[in-house]
């Protein structure tokens with residue numbers, strides 16, 4: 001089969017779904033590779049690098065879509081891109097099917113198979129294809145780097161001839177994949193790091209990474225805010241009050257807050273209120289990784305960096321992975337080639353779309369002219 005990658009057309013998107021390295025691996029599975037001219041440039045991969053890896057260069061997106069059997073992308077397709085899909089063609093991309101129902105129907109009507117990378121079941125066997133995790137890991141890391149870039153002091157404490165410097169204090173709210181990456185980055189830079197999550201089972205992971213888990217003044221048996229599948233459930237009003245009271249107590253002492261708290265299929269919970277921002281010291285920084293879903297901080301403005309009246313910088317960027325496009329493209333392209341490895345069981349360049357396979361079934365949202373989302377619950381965990 002011919003695997004093809006067009007240039008991303010979402011404004012400012014620097015990632016690319018195929019790298020010279022992933023193309024080499026795809027060719028070992030018996031596939032040919034094609035990429036739109038210039039598609040990898042913003043991620044640091046020139047056309048020459050692809051050519052050296054045996055990848056054909058398509059002059060335009062149109063030529064690419066016409067020639068490829070499987071199209072691989074980062075961002076969900078636009079309507080115009082779906083219009084380019086042909087019967088029997090496969091698209092592998094982030095898709096967010098619940099939010100893009102019309103596009104999904106349109107793809108099914110065109111007879112294309114769509115594999116949504118954001119729908120890969122989060123089971124051990126599928127970790128190598130878990131693009132949500134690989135991108136969240138980068139976002140968590142980059143959030144700390146971005147915070148440091150906007151913070152006027154060191155992370156680590158120092159005693160120098162010119163004076164003693166206290167370590168920065170970092171609070172990470174939400175210790176899922178992004179939060180744990182932020183904790184790891186902040187502690188490795190030498191900050192004193194605190195973390196909170198409604199799921200008490202993550203306390204051990206937080207502590208093993210050198211951070212201190214923040215416990216609430218709340219009945220122990222009511223501490224559990226876990227939902228299903230390792231995700232959080234919405235908090236009770238009492239729990240939320242206890243959480244906000246703890247954050248209010250911490251706010252004057254914390255230099256950097258990284259918020260990552262999300263609940264499936266809901267707006268992000270508002271956890272860092274205006275009075276907490278006001279209680280922080282000037283020069284403090286908040287990075288709100290939940291900005292795309294409404295933000296965890298009341299004052300966050302999506303895709304912007306603002307400074308509050310009392311001098312606290314609040315960052316609401318939603319493109320952290322794209323800001324590290326070489327790294328994120330490398331990991332995302334690897335996620336895709338692992339998906340293609342499962343779709344090419346004989347390593348002979350032919351795709352077998354096995355809808356009995358939990359991982360392939362879970363991620364496939366259109367197939368055989370029909371919408372196949374949502375998938376049935378997985379048989380194995």
Ligand code: NAD
Pocket residue numbers: 121122123124126127130133136173174175176177178179196197198199229230231232235260261262263264269271
């Ligand atoms: P997420 O992005 O949905 O949420 C981020 C974090 O915010 C979660 O840890 C959640 O508990 C927390 N949160 C929600 N409300 C909060 C509140 N009010 N205050 C503080 N924190 C709050 O989560 P994610 O990073 O996608 O991870 C979700 C789960 O999936 C985790 O249990 C993770 O270990 C699991 N996971 C498993 C696999 C696998 O087995 N292959 C891969 C990735 C993730």
